[in-house]
Amino acid sequence: MKTPGDSGFAFPEWAYKPESSPGSRQIQLWHFILELLRKEEYHDVIAWQGDYGEFVIKDPDEVARLWGARKCKPQMNYDKLSRALRYYYNKRILHKTKGKRFTYKFNFNKLVLVNYPFIDMGSSGSSVPQSAPPVPTGAGTHFRFPPSTPSEVLSPNEDLRSPGGMFSSVARRIGRGSVSDCSDGTSVNSEVEEGNTGVGEERGERGVSGGGGPGGGGGYRSIIHPRLSHETLFRMYGGPGNPAGHHGSRGPTGHRIHQEPLSPFPVSPLPGPGGANLLAPPLSPALSMTPTSHLPYTPSPTLSPMLGSHFSFNPEDMKRYLQAHTQSVYNYGLSPRAFLQYPNIVIPQPHRPAADKAAERGAAERAERAAAGGERGGDRHHHPSLAHSAHHHPRPHSAHPHPHSHPMHHSLHLGEEPPHMSPFKFKLQPPPLGRKQREGQSQSKPRQSSLSSGSGSGSMSSTSGLGSSLSFGSDLSSASGSGVISASSSTQSLNSAGLPKIKVEPISDIESEEEVEVTDISDEDPDERDEEFQLFSSRHLRAAEHHHLANGSATNQHQPHADEDLDEDVFKAPAPPPPGLMPFFTSQHIHSNALRPLPTLKSEPVEPGESTTPPSQTGSAGATQTKCIPLKLRFKRRWSEDQRMEASQEESDDKKVRPEEDRERGRQSNGCTEMEEDGTGSGEGDSPPPLTYEGSLATPLPSHRRVSAELHRATAQLSLENKDC
DNA sequence: TACGGAAGTC
DNA sequence: GACTTCCGTA
Numbered sequence: 234m235k236t237p238g239d240s241g242f243a244f245p246e247w248a249y250k251p252e253s254s255p256g257s258r259q260i261q262l263w264h265f266i267l268e269l270l271r272k273e274e275y276h277d278v279i280a281w282q283g284d285y286g287e288f289v290i291k292d293p294d295e296v297a298r299l300w301g302a303r304k305c306k307p308q309m310n311y312d313k314l315s316r317a318l319r320y321y322y323n324k325r326i327l328h329k330t331k332g333k334r335f336t337y338k339f340n341f342n343k344l345v346l347v348n349y350p351f352i353d354m355g356s357s358g359s360s361v362p363q364s365a366p367p368v369p370t371g372a373g374t375h376f377r378f379p380p381s382t383p384s385e386v387l388s389p390n391e392d393l394r395s396p397g398g399m400f401s402s403v404a405r406r407i408g409r410g411s412v413s414d415c416s417d418g419t420s421v422n423s424e425v426e427e428g429n430t431g432v433g434e435e436r437g438e439r440g441v442s443g444g445g446g447p448g449g450g451g452g453y454r455s456i457i458h459p460r461l462s463h464e465t466l467f468r469m470y471g472g473p474g475n476p477a478g479h480h481g482s483r484g485p486t487g488h489r490i491h492q493e494p495l496s497p498f499p500v501s502p503l504p505g506p507g508g509a510n511l512l513a514p515p516l517s518p519a520l521s522m523t524p525t526s527h528l529p530y531t532p533s534p535t536l537s538p539m540l541g542s543h544f545s546f547n548p549e550d551m552k553r554y555l556q557a558h559t560q561s562v563y564n565y566g567l568s569p570r571a572f573l574q575y576p577n578i579v580i581p582q583p584h585r586p587a588a589d590k591a592a593e594r595g596a597a598e599r600a601e602r603a604a605a606g607g608e609r610g611g612d613r614h615h616h617p618s619l620a621h622s623a624h625h626h627p628r629p630h631s632a633h634p635h636p637h638s639h640p641m642h643h644s645l646h647l648g649e650e651p652p653h654m655s656p657f658k659f660k661l662q663p664p665p666l667g668r669k670q671r672e673g674q675s676q677s678k679p680r681q682s683s684l685s686s687g688s689g690s691g692s693m694s695s696t697s698g699l700g701s702s703l704s705f706g707s708d709l710s711s712a713s714g715s716g717v718i719s720a721s722s723s724t725q726s727l728n729s730a731g732l733p734k735i736k737v738e739p740i741s742d743i744e745s746e747e748e749v750e751v752t753d754i755s756d757e758d759p760d761e762r763d764e765e766f767q768l769f770s771s772r773h774l775r776a777a778e779h780h781h782l783a784n785g786s787a788t789n790q791h792q793p794h795a796d797e798d799l800d801e802d803v804f805k806a807p808a809p810p811p812p813g814l815m816p817f818f819t820s821q822h823i824h825s826n827a828l829r830p831l832p833t834l835k836s837e838p839v840e841p842g843e844s845t846t847p848p849s850q851t852g853s854a855g856a857t858q859t860k861c862i863p864l865k866l867r868f869k870r871r872w873s874e875d876q877r878m879e880a881s882q883e884e885s886d887d888k889k890v891r892p893e894e895d896r897e898r899g900r901q902s903n904g905c906t907e908m909e910e911d912g913t914g915s916g917e918g919d920s921p922p923p924l925t926y927e928g929s930l931a932t933p934l935p936s937h938r939r940v941s942a943e944l945h946r947a948t949a950q951l952s953l954e955n956k957d958c
Numbered sequence: 959t960a961c962g963g964a965a966g967t968c
Numbered sequence: 969g970a971c972t973t974c975c976g977t978a
Contacts, residue, residue: 259968261970306972317971319961334959 262317263326263339265303269296283330286339293335 269275270288279296282289290296293311301309318337321327330336 259970304971309972313972313974315960316962316973320971322961329960331960 260303262300262314263321265300267339269299275299282336283333284338286341287330288337288339289333290335290337 266279266288269279270281278292278299279288279290281287290311293314297309297311297314300314301307306313318327319329322329325340327337327339330338
């Protein structure tokens with residue numbers, strides 16, 4: 234069936250063995266395709282065509298059938314098969330030739346890379362058979378593999394390009410065997426297998442035959458892979474021994490290697506006739522099939538096994554990484570000791586431009602970012618090398634999941650930002666923070682954002698919405714200094730809505746707690762408040778609060794100006810009671826209602842009576858006053874009496890006018906009494922108490938002016954004391 | 959005809 | 969993992 238000439242691709246037998254299919258125990262579709270391509274008998278079904286590596290499926294159904302037979306999938310059809318082929322797109326093993334029906338193209342580079350990772354792709358410059366279509370037309374030069382790109386140069390794949398004569402007969406045989414695995418006979422046979430061996434012969438054949446395959450040109454057979462001289466291979470893998478297909482007909486020295494070397498699978502990693510000795514099994518087959526890239530292969534020193542190292546670990550990168558890490562650590566506020574291990578690393582100064590952005594960021598956020606930034610930064614730095622390697626990695630997809638984008642890469646910047654400024658500012662704000670917490674704990678409403686100047690709320694929203702860093706940064710920056718404080722304060726004060734406003738003062742936690750309970754400064758106008766005010770008023774408030782207590786009503790009444798008043802009152806005026814009244818005031822007010830007194834004090838000392846005095850029984854308008862008035866009247870009376878007495882005395886000394894005096898006295902008293910009585914409703918004339926009082930005082934009538942004066946004072950004192958009555 | 963997602967099989 | 973099977977879409 235096959236003419237010697239058709240001995241085409243030098244597919245090493247291992248390529249057809251299940252083991253040869255990485256990740257699969259069964260033959261892979263691409264293997265199968267190659268098989269078919271290599272067999273003349275199937276040329277009507279599938280054949281090389283067009284560009285290098287390009288083939289066309291002439292009879293899709295038949296191919297599918299064959300494939301199905303091979304896989305024992307009778308249901309196989311071209312649709313399914315093509316689906317399988319399409320999966321190769323992603324793997325870059327295969328791609329579709331657009332515009333041509335049923336035409337696909339192998340990416341041999343991929344295949345080679347996968348199967349020959351150990352090959353140093355970078356060096357050779359020598360010519361290799363170009364990917365010629367199935368039909369080699371001419372001399373080896375024609376097939377220069379990497380026409381221009383050195384990178385492509387060495388891929389042995391080139392061999393694949395020449396479908397025709399590249400395969401060793403042995404390989405073919407084996408291949409066929411594989412094809413027929415499940416087949417009922419449709420597929421190829423074992424005849425070949427039986428025929429077997431004779432690799433050398435095969436070579437000879439091939440050489441003689443002048444190249445199988447359609448083109449029949451032997452030209453490419455002569456092509457030697459610069460790097461892959463069997464000698465080299467032997468050297469590498471130990472042994473000059475030449476497995477069947479690998480020794481050149483010409484002799485050891487030549488770099489010309491026979492067909493096999495040219496084939497994409499010059500060396501079989503697997504034990505066996507095809508050169509099993511050369512490679513340790515794990516090498517090629519173990520590697521993933523996924524080709525590196527559809528693009529020309531770019532030498533990757535890092536990957537090249539020849540170089541002996543898979544990763545380049547650049548000290549510089551490491552350094553950067555560590556620095557980044559440092560930064561992150563710093564941001565976290567971690568102990569610098571962490572860096573002790575890296576004495577050589579300069580820890581970035583935490584200096585922040587203007588706005589301390591970091592300041593406000595939640596520790597957590599910062600931590601995250603910093604960490605991410607640090608780590609990522611580190612990763613990033615590593616990446617170059619890794620990326621490099623990845624670049625060559627067979628798997629395009631997996632290789633660069635996030636080629637460029639390191640979301641966190643800015644995090645690095647963040648990390649770089651020196652936190653120092655911010656932290657301090659932050660510290661300036663403890664009150665707000667504590668308060669927030671307290672608020673949170675207390676039932677006070679968390680959200681007063683509406684009222685807030687907006688810095689607070691805005692910041693929050695922004696934070697959530699945007700990158701936290703930005704939002705925070707803005708907040709902080711804007712808020713920096715007083716701004717920060719104001720913002721926080723506003724937030725705090727914001728309770729306005731219905732919440733009791735708590736003026737919290739940072740003085741101490743304990744105090745604050747107390748305040749929380751007591752302070753209900755409700756209804757303040759947030760707007761009116763200042764931070765300063767808060768700060769400085771707070772103490773007053775506290776004091777006041779202590780006195781105020783939970784008396785909501787009182788506060789409410791004050792609402793409009795409560796704060797202001799309080800501020801002023803508390804602050805400016807520790808309640809300046811009327812000069813003379815101080816003692817009284819103190820004693821009474823302190824114990825009495827809290828806030829009332831303050832305003833009262835300012836306005837009128839006298840008025841308190843109103844409130845305090847119970848409504849008079851009489852119900853007359855003056856009723857309230859009656860009680861108080863009498864005192865005054867009494868006093869007045871007293872006073873007048875004294876004077877009169879004195880005068881009368883002087884006069885009386887001479888005369889006795891006594892009765893008149895009494896009368897007058899009565900008159901006056903009446904007047905007073907009236908007033909009093911009006912209030913009390915007790916009748917005009919006399920008010921018993923006054924009389925009594927008077928009486929007591931009056932007794933010493935004959936007294937001197939001095940005495941009267943003293944009495945006067947005393948009475949005043951008494952009156953004051955009794956004022957409440 | 960080709961593509962690719964989704965789910966399933968081995 | 970490498971398909972296989974189905975299917976919707978272009």
